[in-house]
Amino acid sequence: MTLLAVERIKLFSTRSPWWCAVAALVLTTGFTALVVGNADEEFPATVASTQFGYSFGLAVIMVLAALAVTTEYRFGTIRTTFQAIPNRTAALLAKTTVVALLSLVIGEIVAFASWGLSLLLQPQADLALNSTADWINVAGVGPVYAFAAVMAVAVGILVRHSAGAISLLLIYNLAVESLVSLIPNIGDDIYEWMPFNVANKFLTGAGASNAGRAAEAGAPMSTSPLSPGWALAYFAGVALVLLGIAIASARRRDA
Amino acid sequence: MIEAHGLTKRYGKTLAVDDLTFSVEPGRVTGFLGPNGAGKSTTMRMMLGLDNPTAGRVTIKGKPYHELHHPLRTVGALLDAKWVHPNRSARAHLTWMAKSNRIPQRRVDEVLDIVGLTSVAGKRAGGFSLGMSQRLGIAGALLGDPEVLLFDEPVNGLDPEGILWIRKFMHRLADEGRTVFVSSHLLSEMALTASDLVVIGKGKLISQSTTDEFIARATENTVKVRSPQLDVLRGALTDASAEIASVDDGLLVSGMDSAKIGEIAAANRVVLHELSPQQGSLEQAFMQITGDSVEYHTGLETEAEQVLSATAR
Amino acid sequence: MPYLWPPPVITGTIGGVIEAAGLTKRYGSTLAVDDLSFHVEPGRVTGFLGPNGAGKSTTMRMILGLDNPTAGDVRIKGQHYRDLNRPLRTVGALLEAAWRHPGRSARNHLRWIARSNEIPQRRVDEVLELVGLTSVAKKKAGGFSLGMLQRLGIASALLGDPEVLLFDEPVNGLDPEGIHWIRQLMQALAAEGRTVFVSSHLLSEMSQTAQDLVVIGRGKLIYQGTTEDFIDRATHQSVRVRSPQLAELREALTRQGAQVDEDDGTLTVSGMDSDAIGELAFATGATLHELSPRRGSLEEAFMQLTGEAVEYHAGDHGAAPETT
Numbered sequence: 001m002t003l004l005a006v007e008r009i010k011l012f013s014t015r016s017p018w019w020c021a022v023a024a025l026v027l028t029t030g031f032t033a034l035v036v037g038n039a040d041e042e043f044p045a046t047v048a049s050t051q052f053g054y055s056f057g058l059a060v061i062m063v064l065a066a067l068a069v070t071t072e073y074r075f076g077t078i079r080t081t082f083q084a085i086p087n088r089t090a091a092l093l094a095k096t097t098v099v100a101l102l103s104l105v106i107g108e109i110v111a112f113a114s115w116g117l118s119l120l121l122q123p124q125a126d127l128a129l130n131s132t133a134d135w136i137n138v139a140g141v142g143p144v145y146a147f148a149a150v151m152a153v154a155v156g157i158l159v160r161h162s163a164g165a166i167s168l169l170l171i172y173n174l175a176v177e178s179l180v181s182l183i184p185n186i187g188d189d190i191y192e193w194m195p196f197n198v199a200n201k202f203l204t205g206a207g208a209s210n211a212g213r214a215a216e217a218g219a220p221m222s223t224s225p226l227s228p229g230w231a232l233a234y235f236a237g238v239a240l241v242l243l244g245i246a247i248a249s250a251r252r253r254d255a
Numbered sequence: 256m257i258e259a260h261g262l263t264k265r266y267g268k269t270l271a272v273d274d275l276t277f278s279v280e281p282g283r284v285t286g287f288l289g290p291n292g293a294g295k296s297t298t299m300r301m302m303l304g305l306d307n308p309t310a311g312r313v314t315i316k317g318k319p320y321h322e323l324h325h326p327l328r329t330v331g332a333l334l335d336a337k338w339v340h341p342n343r344s345a346r347a348h349l350t351w352m353a354k355s356n357r358i359p360q361r362r363v364d365e366v367l368d369i370v371g372l373t374s375v376a377g378k379r380a381g382g383f384s385l386g387m388s389q390r391l392g393i394a395g396a397l398l399g400d401p402e403v404l405l406f407d408e409p410v411n412g413l414d415p416e417g418i419l420w421i422r423k424f425m426h427r428l429a430d431e432g433r434t435v436f437v438s439s440h441l442l443s444e445m446a447l448t449a450s451d452l453v454v455i456g457k458g459k460l461i462s463q464s465t466t467d468e469f470i471a472r473a474t475e476n477t478v479k480v481r482s483p484q485l486d487v488l489r490g491a492l493t494d495a496s497a498e499i500a501s502v503d504d505g506l507l508v509s510g511m512d513s514a515k516i517g518e519i520a521a522a523n524r525v526v527l528h529e530l531s532p533q534q535g536s537l538e539q540a541f542m543q544i545t546g547d548s549v550e551y552h553t554g555l556e557t558e559a560e561q562v563l564s565a566t567a568r
Numbered sequence: 569m570p571y572l573w574p575p576p577v578i579t580g581t582i583g584g585v586i587e588a589a590g591l592t593k594r595y596g597s598t599l600a601v602d603d604l605s606f607h608v609e610p611g612r613v614t615g616f617l618g619p620n621g622a623g624k625s626t627t628m629r630m631i632l633g634l635d636n637p638t639a640g641d642v643r644i645k646g647q648h649y650r651d652l653n654r655p656l657r658t659v660g661a662l663l664e665a666a667w668r669h670p671g672r673s674a675r676n677h678l679r680w681i682a683r684s685n686e687i688p689q690r691r692v693d694e695v696l697e698l699v700g701l702t703s704v705a706k707k708k709a710g711g712f713s714l715g716m717l718q719r720l721g722i723a724s725a726l727l728g729d730p731e732v733l734l735f736d737e738p739v740n741g742l743d744p745e746g747i748h749w750i751r752q753l754m755q756a757l758a759a760e761g762r763t764v765f766v767s768s769h770l771l772s773e774m775s776q777t778a779q780d781l782v783v784i785g786r787g788k789l790i791y792q793g794t795t796e797d798f799i800d801r802a803t804h805q806s807v808r809v810r811s812p813q814l815a816e817l818r819e820a821l822t823r824q825g826a827q828v829d830e831d832d833g834t835l836t837v838s839g840m841d842s843d844a845i846g847e848l849a850f851a852t853g854a855t856l857h858e859l860s861p862r863r864g865s866l867e868e869a870f871m872q873l874t875g876e877a878v879e880y881h882a883g884d885h886g887a888a889p890e891t892t
Contacts (some may be wrong), residue, residue: 006355013347014340076338079305080395083332084355086304086321254306291715291743386620411740414620414769415870440743443772482846514810514857521855528843531808531860541744 003085003094010077011068011098020064021106025113027060028053032114037121045125047134047209050118054141054203057110058148058196060171065099065149066165069156082255092247096153100146107145111138136202136228137209143232144199150239151195157246191223195238198224202231256281256403256434257302258478261311264458271297273458274311279436279451281402284429287438288541294458295438296334299405299472303332315403324505327356331396332405336388336412341381345372345391347413348380349398358399366394374520393421403434410444422448446470446537456545466537473543474535478513481505481529491523492516504528585610585732585763586631589595589784590640593626593787600626602787603640608765608780610731613758615778615795616767624767625663628736631765632661644732656685660725661734662718664816674712674720675705681724685875695723714741722750733757735766751777754858775799785874795866802872803864807842809835809849810858824848834858 011017017214031053039045039251072078085091115138117163152169173196181191191197201222224231257279264272273292279285289295300306302313312319315330323329339348349363362490367373370390375383380391389412396404406425410418425448429435439445445452445466452469454462462469482488489506492499497511500540505528508516513532520527584607590888593601601623606864608614616626629635631642631872633649641648643753644659652658694704699719704712709720725733735754754777758764765782768774774781774795781798783791791798810833811817818835821828826840842861849856 002354009347009351009354010340010343013344013351014342016342058398070338075340076335077340079300079303080333080338080352081355082305083303084327086323086326223547236334252307254300288744290745291713384620410770415617415771415867415874416619418769418771419867419871440747441739441770441773442744442747443776444770447772481843517811517856517858524850526850527846527856527859529846529861530861531857532858538744538748540746 003090004098005252006085007095007098010095011102014071016067016071017064017102020060020067021109023243024057024060024064024106024110028110029114029117031056033117034119036118039122039125045118045122045127047115047127047129047137048204048207050115050127051111051137051141051203053114054111054144054175057107057141058145059173061103061106061145061149062152062169062173063166066156066169067162068095068099069153070160070162072167073160074162079255088251088255089247092153092157092250096150096243099153101151103143104146107142108139110145111141124219131209133205133209133228137204140203140232144162144203144235147232147236147239148196148199151242154239154242154246157250188223192225194235195235197222198231198238199224199235200224201226202228202235229233257313257315257436258317259298259302259311262298262301262308262313263310263427264294264301264306265309270365270458271302272308275455275458275460276311277453277460277463279434279453282429282432283451284425284435284437285352285451285453286445286452287436287455288440288442288445289438289455289461290545291440293455295455296407298455299332299334299407299438300437302405303330313467325356325358325399327352327358327399327401329399329401329511330403330405331394331399332407333389333409334405334407335383336392339380339388339391342379344377345380345383345394345533346376349394352395352398356399362398362400366397369397370394383400386414386417387553389413390417403437404428406435406437409437410439410441418444428448442538442541443536453561454541454544459546469544470535470537470540471500473540475509476512476535477507477509478511478516479505479507479529479531479533480516480520482525482527484525486506487523488520489526491519495519507533584608586765587646588627588631588640588642589867591621591627591630591637591642592639593630593635594638599787600628600639604784604789606782606786606789608763608782608794610763611758611761612779613754613764613766613777614780614782615774615776616765616782616784617769617771617870618767618784618790618799620769621786622784622864622874624784625736626736627710627784628661628663628767631734632659632663650722654685654728656681656687656728656730658728658730659732659734660728660730661736662721662725662738663734664721664734671708671710673706673826674701674723676708677720678724678727682727685728687728691727691729695726699723705734715743715746718742719746722753730762732763733765735764737768738766739768739770747773771870772794772865783870783873790873798873799864799866799869802869804838805841805864806836806838806862807840807845808858808860809837809845809856811835811849811854813852813854813855815854817849820852820854821845836862 032050034051035052036045039049072081081091082088115127129138155163155169159168177194177196180194181187183190201224204221205228207221226234259275259277261277273291275298287295297306298505301308302320315323320326345367346363349366350360353360353363367376367411370393372387372390373396374420375387380388383391389409393409413421425435425437437449452462452464452466480488485506489499492508495511498509500507513530517530585886586608589605591604593603604627616624626635630637631644631649646651649655649659652737675692675696678695679689682689682692696702699722701716701719701723709717712720718738722738727816738750742750754764754766778795781791781793781795809817814833814835818828818830821840824840827838842859846856848857
């Protein structure tokens with residue numbers, strides 16, 4: 001608990017988490033408003049479409065999480081951290097936990113804010129959360145942000161430079177995953193197992209939360225063969241493996 | 256209190272620290288000297304468990320750093336004053352450090368007061384001058400009231416008053432029985448501060464001794480003599496086979512201590528106006544001893560090599 | 569580039585090469601520099617001392633025309649800095665070594681400076697050689713250590729072979745050999761008849777380097793004169809005396825009105841110079857084992873004279889009590 005308190009003090013004694021939280025909220029709800037506000041008979045607003053902006057918030061969260069580590073390297077405070085807490089595994093796990101929890105909270109706020117805003121914009125649309133799929137689609141954003149943050153922290157620990165870590169994460173998230181499916185023959189099979197595609201499966205499942213809207217007109221559906229539950233487990237697993245590799249490397253390296 | 260045994264650190268092909276063995280005693284201020292690139296910072300980082308030795312070990316109170324429980328309460332260190340998040344306040348920086356080692360919060364205010372930063376405790380550390388950052392770093396080192404203190408170039412950026420303050424402060428810490436290990440390039444300052452010296456060059460130990468011994472070993476002790484009967488004295492000293500050189504207003508005698516010269520003067524009924532032993536400077540001794548070391552090249556060459564190899568990588 | 573490269577003719581100016589008269593700088597309600605008048609003479613190393621916030625940097629910046637005085641003025645060889653033709657050939661300055669583009673090589677950094685003041689390009693290689701950076705001349709300055717940046721800054725100060733040199737904390741980041749080197753460099757430059765004006769916080773270093781001092785506190789002049797006079801003015805001399813007949817000697821000294829402290833078989837005598845003590849010892853029949861005049865240090869003198877001028881006192885406490 002002490003170490004969690006330490007990391008909490010560190011995270012909240014700078015302004016960047018607040019800025020990132022605000023940016024995530026503005027970007028996500030902004031894009032939601034754009035999509036939901038333009039919904040009409042042909043493309044009705046659905047629970048899924050209230051979460052249209054989720055990937056923008058995701059990008060911001062990953063930047064926040066990566067910066068939480070890379071700024072420590074940038075300003076040399078990582079050395080003070082390891083000096084105070086020589087058990088690097090414990091120190092880095094505490095940091096990851098705090099960043100993940102913050103991301104979870106931001107995720108839930110962002111998701112429900114987007115959903116609430118949609119209710120205001122389209123009072124006549126059927127946006128009630130009346131199935132498990134509906135609930136997962138909204139409330140699931142938090143856990144996805146949390147595990148994405150774990151991945152970003154891991155990449156931050158491995159890369160150590162802010163610019164490098166952030167570009168790696170954003171390029172991967174925004175481009176590399178979808179480009180994989182362009183590989184002839186095996187591309188689609190690999191794509192099925194790419195982590196953010198799988199995370200999307202957890203959120204949107206088989207498309208129930210998008211009911212009432214043509215599949216091609218809604219948010220893109222995941223091609224993952226996993227069930228939503230297993231999809232989250234897989235996404236979490238990838239994040240934790242990455243973190244394990246990162247911590248092992250930080251233990252061996254010179255600070 | 257601090258012991259290094261066969262401590263070695265290799266970066267690629269470069270041996271930054273090469274089989275270094277020395278010990279630092281409590282109750283004294285020990286200076287850690289060496290040219291740039293000699294391996295001082297690497298050694299200090301290995302003491303704190305930040306870098307892993309390639310071979311050998313360094314222990315504090317018999318334990319490697321990472322085995323210390325709540326290490327900030329045993330070892331306080333100021334390695335680089337810039338290791339602070341620029342957007343974090345001085346108090347927040349110390350608060351998280353204190354929290355991590357279960358040091359009570361009131362100690363944060365105490366150390367801020369000790370270094371004179373109370374009035375700016377809530378300000379962003381990024382806006383601090385080098386001298387203020389240095390004071391914050393010192394506050395961080397003192398936080399756990401540790402028995403062992405490591406300082407790397409502590410007077411950097413401090414003004415004359417700050418320099419005097421930290422010198423007296425280090426003396427007081429040592430008088431309280433603590434182990435104080437200070438690296439610095441300012442030899443004239445170190446001569447006033449350190450009673451023991453560990454000197455390294457190119458990663459190897461060149462000397463470990465008291466400061467007085469170090470200076471005495473490398474520089475010749477001479478005695479300056481002035482007298483209204485200088486010629487009588489010169490003759491008597493020459494007969495006693497002392498080496499004599501004339502200086503502007505007197506003699507510079509070597510090969511004989513001042514007590515012996517005084518006896519000779521008294522025996523020859525010579526009035527003395529001055530009889531002062533001249534000690535060499537730490538700088539002279541340092542240049543002499545590190546210059547003699549075969550392994551040693553100028554710090555600048557080593558630095559240049561490091562830049563060249565870093566850019567070649 | 570048709571310009572010849574004559575070494576500067578050192579004009580036989582008597583008096584200050586740098587002359588500050590009533591120099592004043594106000595930032596908002598703060599008077600950083602307050603009616604400061606001083607002069608810096610050629611052929612000597614002049615130290616510029618003062619506590620933090622005393623106005624040293626501001627003064628240096630006004631000498632270089634970077635800041636404009638609120639009142640008064642400062643001239644170099646009778647001219648304002650901005651009126652100097654090709655100023656780098658008259659004044660070389662090292663203010664802060666970090667002022668350089670990290671992506672530019674050391675050599676290119678010096679080349680554009682040289683070009684700006686029509687200094688021939690071969691001088692670039694000369695100064696690089698002089699400061700010992702030839703082997704890394706083509707490397708990006710971003711990878712340099714603080715000590716190497718400092719040498720690069722010194723190289724650019726020397727580029728125009730100037731008559732007047734200003735250095736702000738020149739030993740910053742240098743190692744012992746570098747410190748020794750720059751001290752000798754400054755003394756050699758002064759011996760060539762140049763004007764060398766150096767600010768530093770390292771008093772033990774300055775006492776070995778500077779023959780003259782300009783000391784300021786709270787923007788005001790506290791002292792201008794030789795280093796020796798400064799020390800003598802603020803500290804009193806004492807003499808260390810050892811003798812096998814210590815008790816007799818002590819009694820004789822006290823009888824003559826000298827103040828005597830005894831510590832561990834050694835007398836510290838004040839109020840009497842070593843010549844007189846030697847005569848007295850002879851008259852008393854005491855053999856002397858030591859008779860060393862002790863001067864005060866520049867630091868003691870500085871603390872004594874600037875005491876009231878320091879703006880910012882650190883809390884003077886010991887390592888505070890237990891933590892748990």
